[in-house]
Amino acid sequence: MTELLVGTKKGLVVLRGARGGPLEIAARAFPGEAVEFAMRDPRSGRYFASVTHGQFGPHLFYTDDPTGKWQQAEGPAFPPSANAAIERIWVIEPGVDDDVVWCGVAPAALFRSGDGGGGLCLHSICPWPGDPNRLAIGISSAGVWLSDDAGKSWRRSVGGLVPRYIPEEARKDTHAFCVHNMRRAPRQPTTLYMQFHGGVYRSDNAGETWIDIGTDRGLPSDFGFPLAIDPNDPDRAFVVPLAADMDRVTPEGRVRVYETLDRGKSWRALENGLPQSKAYLTVLRQAFCNDGASPLGLYFGATSGEVFGSADGGLTWSTVAAHLPPVASVRCA
Amino acid sequence: MPKVILTGSIRQHVGGLGVVEVGGDTAGAVVSALEASYPALRGWIVDERGALRRHVKLYFGQGAVSLDTPIGPNDELHIVAAISGG
Numbered sequence: 001m002t003e004l005l006v007g008t009k010k011g012l013v014v015l016r017g018a019r020g021g022p023l024e025i026a027a028r029a030f031p032g033e034a035v036e037f038a039m040r041d042p043r044s045g046r047y048f049a050s051v052t053h054g055q056f057g058p059h060l061f062y063t064d065d066p067t068g069k070w071q072q073a074e075g076p077a078f079p080p081s082a083n084a085a086i087e088r089i090w091v092i093e094p095g096v097d098d099d100v101v102w103c104g105v106a107p108a109a110l111f112r113s114g115d116g117g118g119g120l121c122l123h124s125i126c127p128w129p130g131d132p133n134r135l136a137i138g139i140s141s142a143g144v145w146l147s148d149d150a151g152k153s154w155r156r157s158v159g160g161l162v163p164r165y166i167p168e169e170a171r172k173d174t175h176a177f178c179v180h181n182m183r184r185a186p187r188q189p190t191t192l193y194m195q196f197h198g199g200v201y202r203s204d205n206a207g208e209t210w211i212d213i214g215t216d217r218g219l220p221s222d223f224g225f226p227l228a229i230d231p232n233d234p235d236r237a238f239v240v241p242l243a244a245d246m247d248r249v250t251p252e253g254r255v256r257v258y259e260t261l262d263r264g265k266s267w268r269a270l271e272n273g274l275p276q277s278k279a280y281l282t283v284l285r286q287a288f289c290n291d292g293a294s295p296l297g298l299y300f301g302a303t304s305g306e307v308f309g310s311a312d313g314g315l316t317w318s319t320v321a322a323h324l325p326p327v328a329s330v331r332c333a
Numbered sequence: 334m335p336k337v338i339l340t341g342s343i344r345q346h347v348g349g350l351g352v353v354e355v356g357g358d359t360a361g362a363v364v365s366a367l368e369a370s371y372p373a374l375r376g377w378i379v380d381e382r383g384a385l386r387r388h389v390k391l392y393f394g395q396g397a398v399s400l401d402t403p404i405g406p407n408d409e410l411h412i413v414a415a416i417s418g419g
Binding site: 053054055056057059072074077078080083084085086 | 342343372373375376377378380381382384386388389414415417
């Protein structure tokens with residue numbers, strides 16, 4: 001049984017069905033409202049959804065049954081001293097301690113919940129399995145930030161990243177390191193993968209420095225947003241390249257996931273069952289996930305409303321749902 | 334006390350009521366009192382800075398008013414959501 005939480009521009013769609021097969025819509029929540037992200041915390045079984053209402057702003061909701069009623073959480077909210085208001089809640093990530101949930105928002109800030117989601121909440125939050133003090137976060141246009149004290153203090157860590165979108169003479173002084181996605185390998189926490197704004201990178205030292213794994217290694221483009229890793233294999237990662245920053249669609253009209261099995265030394269296309277002609281799709285940052293099983297289940301959704309899935313690590317794909325509103329996020333429950 | 338007339342899409346947070354009477358001598362004070370009575374409304378009409386959300390308007394008398402507009406005890410304040418979106 002597979003359950004997918006699909007955040008769309010017009011509501012949350014809960015898909016259920018046999019693993020590898022077509023999925024049925026089990027529930028639709030927050031109709032008409034943009035659901036930026038939805039996930040299930042595997043520790044508590046509780047579901048969370050970030051909902052941005054067109055008129056009434058961003059709000060966080062939770063439930064123990066995604067086909068039933070959702071409750072509104074208190075917060076996240078900036079303190080008065082910040083003189084800022086949350087515009088979007090981008091991502092929700094379980095912490096290491098049982099009662100901690102992290103939430104990344106725009107304008108870039110990290111919120112922490114101490115009570116399991118009754119009150120909480122950037123786009124990439126990478127806890128360190130077993131060590132609640134160590135965190136890495138990724139912020140669009142602001143780079144990678146590391147903490148060794150559970151977020152009390154932070155240091156920026158962008159060594160090795162090349163912001164090609166900045167004129168060469170200005171790169172030395174820039175702070176504009178545009179991280180698009182970042183994931184930590186849970187079985188080897190010193191290993192992180194990153195999709196950058198033009199560039200795919202790996203870190204072997206917990207994010208202290210970064211190594212180019214996107215240039216001349218088989219990718220049709222090193223631009224993109226989605227990134228997935230195999231939680232059981234720190235050498236294995238997946239990206240969905242888009243043509244370029246000025247043309248954010250699947251390259252050459254072909255939908256392809258690219259996999260590395262050797263930490264980014266080489267990439268190969270996984271395309272069997274995916275549209276391979278006249279298919280100009282956009283896959284957003286949070287719209288790609290895995291189910292952690294073996295063989296690995298992989299799912300991603302497009303702004304054109306399709307959700308694709310593979311139950312065999314990407315060797316074969318099928319359309320598991322179609323005709324949905326533009327897909328913003330996909331997570332396995 | 335001033336009467337607050339709520340747009341349909343937020344009535345779910347006040348138990349389905351369309352009209353609520355709460356205290357306050359300015360539009361902002363009325364909104365604050367409304368949030369105090371119905372905590373689920375916090376963050377929906379004004380953000381955490383206390384600023385009116387961009388696509389929400391307050392109407393009193395002949396037109397749209399700001400949060401610091403004085404309101405009398407027999408007045409009606411309408412909270413209206415813009416028709417917007419894609």
